[in-house]
Amino acid sequence: MAAGSDTRPVTLMYFAWVREKVGVAREEIALPASVATVADLIGWLSARGPHYANAFAKPDIIRAAINQVHVKATASLASAREVAFFPPVTGG
Amino acid sequence: MAAGSDTRPVTLMYFAWVREKVGVAREEIALPASVATVADLIGWLSARGPHYANAFAKPDIIRAAINQVHVKATASLASAREVAFFPPVTGG
């Protein structure tokens, strides 16, 4: 991120019912510098429209990964190239 | 066991190194009425000759079964048709 840039490109991915509610599996966004954490990003997305607001209506049950590693809602997006949102996993 | 009989037939079986030391895998004996328990039988057999004495030299490590069920040295031979002697098991 060059100093002074207001946004930077980030890939968002959605899985399972989060994907179904958002309506897309993947999208590229221009992340504003003001969106610093995963929780911030959930808030920012929820303000984008009813599909997002619905998908993130219960943020406590949403799990997130940054660059394919599990993170908490307080995690910083500073190094994020890919952010994923999904329900608790149910494999195995 | 009819009352008054002094002996009754019992099958003895030996396994693993007990079998090798005794020298036979199986034998039929006439069990004297005075031999009441597994420990008694070990003592009685040990007196029959050096092979037996050698096989039962350390009675603590000999295991026994009566009628194919594990028993302790104090077990009564009253219902015994088949008595087996062997080292601790090592299967699996």
Next chain:
Amino acid sequence: MTVRVQTEPFDVSAGIAAITMGRTDIGAIVTFTGTVRGEAHGKLLASMELEHYPGMTEAELVRVEAQAHTRWSLQDTLIIHRVGMLMPGEGIVLVVVASPHRHAAFEAASFLMDYLKTRAPFWKKETALDGSGGWVDARESDDAALARWNLPHS
């Protein structure tokens, strides 16, 4: 250490052979196979679909395996997890652990499954014979199962 994410069925003996063939130093092999149950919540299941997060799935499974190898003396491990459409009775996941000793093999296989169930990004969607269905909810018992291994927080 081997990890596979595949749509094809797996064979347990082939999985064992993959990590033990030609070796004579192994004493104990434990396998776990998770299968699709034909009934869920009182309804007969038509099928189950498994979604996953390509890339992260493999990375998490590799981390899961590495954790097990850190904690127990293991000679090799194999994890196969299926994705896509599965029918009742079919295998979902296979874990194979080879160790010199049986208790290590049992514990590591159990740990791998507990860890995998709460960390690996797979999601199950059920479809009942009556057409109803939906995403399977995560079970709190799975989190509790993982907690007993006292893992460091990630």
Next chain:
Amino acid sequence: MTVRVQTEPFDVSAGIAAITMGRTDIGAIVTFTGTVRGEAHGKLLASMELEHYPGMTEAELVRVEAQAHTRWSLQDTLIIHRVGMLMPGEGIVLVVVASPHRHAAFEAASFLMDYLKTRAPFWKKETALDGSGGWVDARESDDAALARWNLPHS
């Protein structure tokens, strides 16, 4: 519940199929395979011979299985134990447990092995490549392993 004592090798997938084929109510299958290690006490093993007590062996394995079914919710179990001459790398014993739930399957399989190792009348005799050898000593650790299940005295 199935128990087999045989000289022939076994196949794990066939063992699983024997108790799960055609069923869709099973959720978890755990198998344990014990194999002949190629080295014992620092010597290379040529072969291992397994002696057993025909009749009592089967009876003990049936008792072992019955104990497991009393303690856990199991759909079926299979125990195969080989006897006779075995080579390094070959399977000695196979335990298969099918259950609705994974923890029951893991625990029952581990229990079956602990119980079998201290109760079933099998004896191993090793022959090393240098011609030396002898009967394998029982391990106190096996008795300790059984003790953790708090079995009633027999």
